[in-house]
C-alpha cells in the first residue's frame with residue numbers, strides 16, 4: 778500500500794510503498810525512547826526505500842546517527858531522519874539499503890490495527906528499557922524479548938497474513 782507521511786509542522790511530506798504496514802513492534806531501547814516515544818517505546822514500520830519520495834521540504838530533513846556504544850564509539854547503523862523544525866520521520870540503514878523504516882506516528886494514511894496480543898515488545902533488558910516504562914516481563918512465548926525478536930517485520934506480516 779502507498780503510505781503518506783509528514784512531520785508535525787507539515788514542512789516535510791513524503792510517500793512510501795509498504796508491504797509491511799502493521800505497527801506491531803514496540804522498541805523500548807534508549808535510542809528509540811530519546812528520539813521518539815513519550816510512552817517509553819517507539820514503533821517503526823517498514824517500506825521500500827526505492828519508493829520513498831520526499832514530496833516537500835527536503836531542505837528541512839536532517840539525518841542523525843546515534844552512538845550505539847559510548848565506550849567503543851560504535852555508531853548505530855541507522856540514520857534517523859528528522860524534520861529539523863519538529864520531529865522524527867524515518868530511519869534508513871545502509872546494511873538494509875532496499876528498506877526504510879518510517880515511524881508509525883509519522884504516517885498519515887490510516888494504518889492497519891493490530892490486536893494487543895499480536896504486539897511484540899523488544900529491548901526489554903534493564904539497560905535498555907526505562908524502569909518507568911510499562912511493559913511485559915521478557916517472555917518469548919508472549920512476544921516479549923530482552924533484545925531482538927526471533928522474527929523480522931516481514932516474517933511477522935507473512936505469519937499473520939497481514940502483507941499489504
Ligand SMILES: [Zn+2]
Pocket residue numbers: 784785786787788789860861862863864
Ligand atoms: Zn516539521
Ligand SMILES: [Zn+2]
Pocket residue numbers: 804805806807808809810900
Ligand atoms: Zn530501539
